[in-house]
Amino acid sequence: MSSVVGSLNELLVSLFSDISLDVSFLFLLAVIIPGVVIFLIMTVNAIVAVYMERKVSAFMQDRLGPMEVGIFGFKGGKKFWGGIGQTIADAIKLLVKEDIIPNDADRFLMILAPFIIFIGAFVTFIGVPFSEGLIISDFNIGILYVIAMSSVGVIGIILAGWSSNNKWSLYGAMRAAAQIISYEIPIGLSLILVVIVVGSLEMSEIVKWQADNRWFIIHSPFAMLGFFIFFISGVAETNRVPFDIPEAESELVAGWMTEYSGFRWALFFLSEYTNMLIVCIIASVVFLGGWLSPFKIINLPYVDIIPDSFFILDGFYLGLFWLLIKAIFLIFVMMWFRWTFPRLRVDQLMYLCWKVFIPFALGNLVFICIWELLF
């Protein structure tokens, strides 16, 4: 399976074949361009997700949400498009806000911490696919790479909490670290299910298996349980309600982010929404058929309810469309959770992880092996 960097490199080499340029320079260019694109995706994702978050919250609470800030023809009045300019205002506010570092804080670490978290979210994107062939690099350790890189952010969180020299921050960081490390285990264990069945860690292989057989979520009851364990743990991993104990407003002000403001707070914000997107895309790719059409849940040779040719988009773009639809639906579910469940206590959170998810995930692992041997 081709990757973006590889094909971009070939394209650049063919484009600049007349001008004598150093090959390594072109390769560097082929690496930098996807980097910029990832950054743009992260920013756009955060902007859209914030607007969605506001509107979904308003919808859940029977309010209108942002209505005043409009742009172009969408100003005020109309029920849905009302506050479409709100996110732009939000972004500008974040960028021009004063950047404060407390006197007693550890300056160096406090500046370093947001970048560690941001880089953790940024590098994870290298292994995240968006459509068939649209992946920065299709490693043969795909899933493992994503798990590995998403575990880097914890260090940034701990450092942010510690360097702020603030009790709220420190408690928030401790809670976040305990929570994220714990929930990494059920996430890993439920992703191993698909690795056992497919026999590969490569993202494209996993989707190819689902195209040949069926979506992994309906492969077996254990796979379905695995999806729910993965997704709920993913919600915990991204520190969202009902697992937002590290930044519980009513107890800890803003947890480990309390002392941050301005651009460095914006980096936290950006990485948080990025992690949300990553969890949702990985859940869609691994369990929900990735870029396959939802009308092809099961691969039956002669039954094709709605063929791909029915849609205006073709192969590659259709894949992107379906994957984004699935991911955005899962993001919506996360926002839905937020207004449905009350926050868990710390002990309940740990109970859920260590005494419910991990035993079930381990049992899943055994049973799916038996299932594979039987069927």
Added chain:
Amino acid sequence: MADLLFLFISILVIASAVNVVISSQLIYSAVSLLFTLFGVAGLYVFLYADFMAATQVIIYVGGILVLIIFGVMLTNKIDTPNIVSSSSNQVIGFFAASFLFLIQLAVIVKTDWKQGEVQQIEGTVDVIGSMLLWDYFLAFEVVSILLLAALIGAAFLSRRNA
């Protein structure tokens, strides 16, 4: 290009490893260790050991380093900003360290380094997996039991009325 990257990663590993040792605040040592461990993962990538690199990041960066930082913060009073590492027995330490360094230097100089053929390996995961579960199965199981014993021991010690 690759040489430049290798040089950069090597310098990063060595410089941050030195900083781990000489830094007077434990928390800075832990942060330096982050760069060391990441750099080592990068060196694994240079050796085509992709699985090793990812495992290195998961276990050392995501697990052990977090545990170290946790330990640094929790074993002291957590609101004390400076946790200082001190050094004692400096004279004896100097001699012991230089003795060890000389031995290692002798080994490095006297070894007849052989450069093998550079070959690109397509994925090491399959090989490692079948090796672990066929050829080295006994060793693998013994290590598992050791880890399990450590886990149970830690759980036993952390119980209040042990």
